[in-house]
């Protein structure tokens with residue numbers, strides 16, 4: 001067993017393991033609870049939108065959705081447009097459109113009461129169809145989609161009264177298309193679903209980067225209200241950190257111009273509280289009905305101003321975190337005087353706990369003076385939970401007739417606390433949001449069902465200034481319907497801060513014990529300021545609960561909230577010994593870290609309705625390695641590819657060293673694995689510790705410490721193993737091909753080393769063909785096939801097998817310099833070339849060496865170049881797929897703009913022509929002038945920049961091919 005075999009097998013195992021870890025991510029880290037949606041769809045082709053509107057109308061199409069049997073086929077309402085993503089279909093509009101129709105009409109053709117009284121219109125939801133093009137791979141395709149969609153909006157609005165505005169919904173890359181339509185006076189709001197806004201998911205095309213740069217500018221400056229819905233860890237196709245909109249400074253936002261930008265993770269979306277996969281985003285019932293509802297509401301007369309639209313978006317697609325823009329003017333409620341008999345005073349220190357209240361009453365909770373410590377007063381927070389009802393504007397969608405309001409009350413006269421009447425003013429909440437209320441002994445979220453529209457507990461938190469005397473008054477107004485409960489009380493506990501660092505977790509478990517006083521609290525806050533939040537890092541938190549058998553079920557069992565950035569919240573019910581996957585999208589590879597963090601580190605809050613049988617006693621925190629591996633697996637494939645290209649470059653660098661005997665690819669790989677790879681690993685490990693910033697190399701901003709080094713070493717190891725594997729695959733391919741590789745032999749006549757006119761002519765013809773018709777990527781694929789056949793033909797000719805089987809010692813060594821007088825190139829005994837080192841140039845090998853040795857040399861060089869081309873192939877393959885798809889779906893005459901840059905492939909054509917004519921590069925005797933150092937540059941560049949801009953690896957390789965060819969010509973002249 002050679003080292004390359006071992007490494008190849010290990011790399012294969014590693015890839016297999018990572019694949020399993022990745023496919024476990026949805027289940028382990030972010031389970032999904034989504035109800036299926038049902039509809040009766042029909043799609044009306046808008047054939048009047050034809051080529052007189054846009055030439056692209058012959059390629060794409062526009063459809064109008066109608067719910068069969070529920071609404072009239074004529075468009076009559078408010079227009080909205082759905083844009084599908086990469087390889088997405090226009091039919092994906094059906095779930096949202098159907099929900100809009102069935103919310104607007106309570107039964108077929110009968111407008112629901114909710115809408116009829118408010119003069120609101122139904123939704124006419126159009127969808128563009130892009131033939132399921134792979135827009136994520138290809139900038140020009142994305143540009144065509146943008147142009148077509150823009151024309152479609154003009155067409156649609158021409159069918160409606162003037163000044164009508166549209167709502168744009170985009171799924172995945174459709175959101176990128178939607179963003180690029182801005183600024184536009186025709187768009188009232190944009191809602192994107194699972195859209196990668198800040199980092200292209202496929203980074204093989206520089207033209208996609210241009211579109212992203214334009215969109216970034218739009219997202220930071222345009223004032224159209226914008227909501228981005230993100231699915232979280234469950235979305236394996238688009239990493240959700242790139243779904244987060246770029247953050248506008250919150251202060252700037254209010255002062256300069258009202259920019260409503262909102263990222264909502266579905267794990268925080270009120271009423272949904274579930275991870276949602278990439279494709280599920282368009283049909284998940286809990287999400288789609290809200291999107292449909294927002295679109296309906298935005299069509300109402302009340303949505304004229306930007307602020308009004310922002311408020312509607314916040315109300316239906318919010319996560320409970322109220323943005324300054326949607327707050328509106330402060331409520332000025334008059335003071336209320338409570339007369340004795342209408343209120344009830346609770347004993348000091350008692351919690352308010354009402355089950356199924358059916359009265360109208362105010363409860364006064366005396367504010368307990370808390371002991372002051374040396375540095376000043378402690379803060380007391382009033383915490384109130386309302387289940388089944390609402391506080392202010394927050395309530396579950398189908399709430400009971402239960403309302404609660406919170407006031408700050410003082411005696412109306414004098415300082416005496418026990419007087420006839422009290423005077424109250426409304427207490428401003430610091431937090432007001434709907435929390436999920438997981439059902440006991442059921443998974444959360446419930447698979448294939450998820451939360452109900454009546455689920456949810458309203459959390460109200462308000463800070464009480466210290467040293468205040470008086471009461472907090474909770475007015476409960478309950479109707480006849482039974483059900484629901486209200487629990488409230490004070491919390492003056494400090495945040496439990498734990499300074500455990502990442503290194504301590506790598507080697508062990510951190511346990512956090514709660515005191516008995518803590519464990520029954522309404523709210524426990526735990527903070528780990530030293531633990532980094534990274535998208536590739538998953539922590540595992542195992543709670544231990546009291547689990548005493550003799551107690552009743554709590555009203556609200558402990559619920560853990562993890563808030564990692566202002567837009568991202570995850571909720572987990574605490575279950576005894578059930579590990580919770582604590583993960584976040586706050587910082588991630590190749591993304592700028594978030595600036596406006598709530599607080600650094602890991603921040604956890606446990607909410608519960610007070611002492612019960614399930615009080616948390618202890619939390620154990622560790623790293624979830626399997627989960628972290630799964631998260632790594634979706635974020636580093638591009639980086640791994642660029643590391644593979646780097647590996648091949650280093651192998652070629654080794655192969656082109658001044659040496660006397662030809663070396664086969666297997667030998668080069670063996671030499672690389674035992675010599676260069678350990679050094680490369682060491683360099684990679686050290687580089688991982690450097691603060692290179694989020695765009696370079698591994699894209700980590702230094703928060704993972706030594707773990708980043710481990711990652712770098714693993715990536716180098718796996719990349720080397722994959723390159724070894726790829727050589728086996730190539731050999732396996734060549735074996736059958738050698739029998740049909742006659743074409744290649746024709747071109748490989750060694751007796752024809754010169755450049756002929758016919759060669760120039762055919763080359764010019766090929767380049768013209770690329771310039772006019774086929775994308776250069778097709779020519780690259782052709783080059784790769786020719787090179788493969790070329791190598792296969794060598795194999796057939798037989799010299800190779802005899803060469804590769806020759807034991808190393810059988811190859812004669814070059815005679816000592818003393819034997820060779822060193823002033824000119826000499827053919828030494830046994831056909832091995834000596835060279836005049838002092839001139840740095842040696843004669844062409846092929847003319848002097850015995851034929852079989854020269855052929856072997858040519859084969860090995862060809863094989864090395866084949867390996868390089870093979871690893872460049874993945875960078876060009878996506879566009880090939882796009883091209884084939886476009887040809888198949890849009891007809892052979894579709895203009896395929898872009899991709900006719902002949903310079904991207906001309907050097908390769910030239911190189912193959914050179915090699916195909918039986919010539920070889922003499923790499924042995926060039927001394928310091930050798931172009932082989934160019935391969936080191938390619939390798940280093942691929943490693944440093946490949947993760948973020950992998951297409952640069954291709955450009956670097958092409959530049960190196962140019963350099964090699966150029967030097968060869970130059971040397972030929974100076975010979």
Ligand SMILES: *[C@@H]1O[C@H](CO)[C@@H](O)[C@H](O)[C@H]1NC(C)=O
Nearest residue numbers: 047048049050051052053057
């Ligand atoms: C496009 O449709 C309009 C209206 O149906 C028609 O008048 C026009 O001739 C069509 N144009 C083309 C190029 O088919």
Ligand SMILES: *[C@@H]1O[C@H](CO)[C@@H](O)[C@H](O)[C@H]1NC(C)=O
Nearest residue numbers: 373374375376377378379494
């Ligand atoms: C006193 O209270 C402040 C504010 O809550 C807190 O930051 C500080 O750590 C406390 N000091 C002591 C000694 O408990």
